[in-house]
Amino acid sequence: MDVRGSQECTEVSMASWNYASDITEKHRKVKAAAQLKYAAWQKEAWESVRKWSGKWETLSDPFLRRQFKFMSILGTAALPKQDLEKYNNLVTEMSTLYSTAKICEYKNPKNCKLELEPDLTRILRSSRDYGELEHVRKMWRHQTGRRIRDHYKLFVKLANKAAKLNGFDNMGDMWLYPYESDVFRSDLAELWKQLMPLYQQLHAYVRRKLRENYGEEHVSRRGPIPAHLLGNMWAQNWGEVYDLVIPYPGKVSVDVTPQMVAQGYTPERMFELSEAFFVSLNLTRMPEEFWQHSIIEKPQGRDLVCHASAWDFCNGKDFRIKQCTDVTMNDLITVHHEMGHIEYFLKYKDLPEVFRSGANPGFHEAVGDVLALSVATPKHLHEIGLLEEVQDDPEADINFLLSMALDKITFLPFGYLMDLWRWDVFSGKTSEQDWNCAWWDLRYKLQGIKPPVQRSEYDFDPGAKYHIAGNVPYIRYFVSFVIQFQFHKALCMKAGEYDPLDPSKPLHKCDIYKSTEAGNALGDMLQMGSSKEWPEAMAALTGTRRMDASVIREYFKPLELWLTDNNEQHRESIGWETDEVLCTSEEVREKPEGKSTSTAGGAPASGTLLL
Numbered sequence: 005m006d007v008r009g010s011q012e013c014t015e016v017s018m019a020s021w022n023y024a025s026d027i028t029e030k031h032r033k034v035k036a037a038a039q040l041k042y043a044a045w046q047k048e049a050w051e052s053v054r055k056w057s058g059k060w061e062t063l064s065d066p067f068l069r070r071q072f073k074f075m076s077i078l079g080t081a082a083l084p085k086q087d088l089e090k091y092n093n094l095v096t097e098m099s100t101l102y103s104t105a106k107i108c109e110y111k112n113p114k115n116c117k118l119e120l121e122p123d124l125t126r127i128l129r130s131s132r133d134y135g136e137l138e139h140v141r142k143m144w145r146h147q148t149g150r151r152i153r154d155h156y157k158l159f160v161k162l163a164n165k166a167a168k169l170n171g172f173d174n175m176g177d178m179w180l181y182p183y184e185s186d187v188f189r190s191d192l193a194e195l196w197k198q199l200m201p202l203y204q205q206l207h208a209y210v211r212r213k214l215r216e217n218y219g220e221e222h223v224s225r226r227g228p229i230p231a232h233l234l235g236n237m238w239a240q241n242w243g244e245v246y247d248l249v250i251p252y253p254g255k256v257s258v259d260v261t262p263q264m265v266a267q268g269y270t271p272e273r274m275f276e277l278s279e280a281f282f283v284s285l286n287l288t289r290m291p292e293e294f295w296q297h298s299i300i301e302k303p304q305g306r307d308l309v310c311h312a313s314a315w316d317f318c319n320g321k322d323f324r325i326k327q328c329t330d331v332t333m334n335d336l337i338t339v340h341h342e343m344g345h346i347e348y349f350l351k352y353k354d355l356p357e358v359f360r361s362g363a364n365p366g367f368h369e370a371v372g373d374v375l376a377l378s379v380a381t382p383k384h385l386h387e388i389g390l391l392e393e394v395q396d397d398p399e400a401d402i403n404f405l406l407s408m409a410l411d412k413i414t415f416l417p418f419g420y421l422m423d424l425w426r427w428d429v430f431s432g433k434t435s436e437q438d439w440n441c442a443w444w445d446l447r448y449k450l451q452g453i454k455p456p457v458q459r460s461e462y463d464f465d466p467g468a469k470y471h472i473a474g475n476v477p478y479i480r481y482f483v484s485f486v487i488q489f490q491f492h493k494a495l496c497m498k499a500g501e502y503d504p505l506d507p508s509k510p511l512h513k514c515d516i517y518k519s520t521e522a523g524n525a526l527g528d529m530l531q532m533g534s535s536k537e538w539p540e541a542m543a544a545l546t547g548t549r550r551m552d553a554s555v556i557r558e559y560f561k562p563l564e565l566w567l568t569d570n571n572e573q574h575r576e577s578i579g580w581e582t583d584e585v586l587c588t589s590e591e592v593r594e595k596p597e598g599k600s601t602s603t604a605g606g607a608p609a610s611g612t613l614l615l
């Protein structure tokens with residue numbers, strides 16, 4: 005079996021790792037050269053396959069046919085050398101601007117060294133000062149989005165040129181290729197349609213609790229929620245405002261961060277805890293190199309990409325995580341997420357190189373999160389000593405389900421809209437002069453949030469998010485948040501932890517810890533890599549070939565009933581409306597004193613009225 009990937013793949017991943025771990029000009033140059041060398045190697049391999057075109061399609065062996073199918077897509081390596089060099093430099097520059105961005109402190113404008121991790125993340129999590137939250141959110145967007153808008157213009161042109169060279173209409177279509185379905189977009193739209201009612205109930209409840217905390221002048225009864233009050237730089241998960249919205253205070257809190265700190269948890273111990281869970285399922289222990297080369301704490305004194313990531317160095321031996329780990333429950337979940345990627349790498353490392361990826365990208369994102377669904381249960385947290393007691397009563401249950409919904413349900417519209425926006429940008433449906441207001445149109449319509457200060461086309465708010473600056477597709481996460489519950493249900497049944505007919509074993513209480521039946525079933529699916537079409541991998545584990553939103557709704561059913569009832573009791577209106585102009589199509593430049601006026605001399609500029 006070919007246990008090694010190409011030497012070029014190892015070389016380019018190592019060069020990318022060195023740059024991401026220590027952002028210097030020298031590392032950038034080495035990475036850029038390795039990227040061009042790897043592209044040349046890919047083009048050569050592609051040329052050798054091309055002379056088989058017209059023949060490989062009729063090969064009888066489906067395994068071989070599938071390998072040729074994957075090798076016939078060259079990707080951005082199809083660009084002429086100087087275009088590819090420009091493309092790679094743009095992506096590296098945008099992600100470097102993002103990763104090295106710093107802003108000034110709200111109360112102390114002389115300290116301008118605040119970074120996203122851990123500084124801004126901690127402020128957004130813990131501050132309840134309306135002005136400070138507004139400042140952090142606005143200045144982050146000045147230092148990131150605004151500075152990469154021009155890069156993005158040229159990036160889109162080159163990305164689409166590469167897509168066309170691969171026979172796609174635009175890059176959005178090329179990004180969907182790994183999902184191997186020409187009805188994929190409509191399947192996604194159907195999933196969101198099924199999940200929106202639950203989201204809207206949660207939105208209405210959270211809006212009421214935030215209104216009670218910040219006052220009606222800041223959070224209106226029927227309008228969108230100001231995005232900076234939701235505990236996260238992009239309002240994509242709302243778990244950090246749990247303490248403001250908890251339904252039954254006084255119960256044991258499911259946020260075990262305080263206990264982790266009190267018990268002296270270190271990033272190392274968090275990683276060992278995660279590995280112990282995987283091993284308890286009869287999945288693979290981390291290799292020795294993993295512990296030698298991974299970076300699990302933020303190194304001081306240098307710039308690096310702190311955004312967590314898991315790396316496969318294409319040689320069957322070297323796998324690493326780089327994470328600026330904070331001792332919080334949120335980061336313990338992220339550790340499991342990253343280690344889930346490593347488990348997948350380990351399970352398919354002996355397959356032919358073209359098959360060393362997830363059955364589809366959403367599968368890769370779901371692995372770690374599936375285990376985290378068990379880890380987060382009060383029962384499991386109690387078992388590992390992070391929760392002093394398990395209160396088995398309906399109110400504690402609602403508290404727990406709400407904390408899970410603040411991470412899983414709130415994420416769905418964001419996970420969907422990120423590429424809804426990019427697909428329209430790549431296809432040209434959204435033209436350059438409307439980029440930012442089209443973004444806010446989606447943020448308003450799907451998430452029911454609004455910017456604290458009016459936006460314009462001088463801003464580029466999508467660029468304030470890692471995956472847009474770093475050009476990482478995002479629909480994989482929306483897919484993962486749906487299918488991870490399907491995987492969870494299948495594994496819980498194999499572990500005997502869930503029985504649809506036994507109300508004492510609901511899905512949200514299941515913990516698959518130590519179940520080798522569950523672990524073996526998951527491992528068998530991971531071992532397939534992308535050698536089979538994803539519906540087949542899905543069926544191997546869950547018995548069904550389709551993405552199915554009914555499972556996440558089943559998991560949250562008790563909460564959905566509670567929210568609907570609670571919103572009715574408080575006569576909360578469901579949904580949102582506004583006649584505010586959230587984004588003006590003019591290029592509004594901030595005056596030095598920071599007061600923004602439109603170019604139309606003061607009167608709110610005409611712009612994209614959000615209806």
Ligand SMILES: CC(=O)N[C@@H](CC(=O)O)C(=O)NC[C@H](CC1(C(=O)N[C@@H](Cc2ccc(O)cc2)C(=O)O)CCCC1)C(=O)O
Pocket residue numbers: 240241311312313314315316337338341342345368369373481
């Ligand atoms: C070499 C390389 O880049 N490798 C890829 C993996 C691969 O392709 O093999 C990789 O490591 N990507 C980084 C990315 C990091 C994280 C992320 O970006 N998450 C999303 C969405 C989300 C949010 C909450 C959640 O619970 C789960 C997901 C966000 O934060 O917006 C940060 C936190 C968790 C995961 C990742 O691991 O997916």
Ligand SMILES: [Zn+2]
Pocket residue numbers: 341345368369
């Ligand atoms: Zn991931």
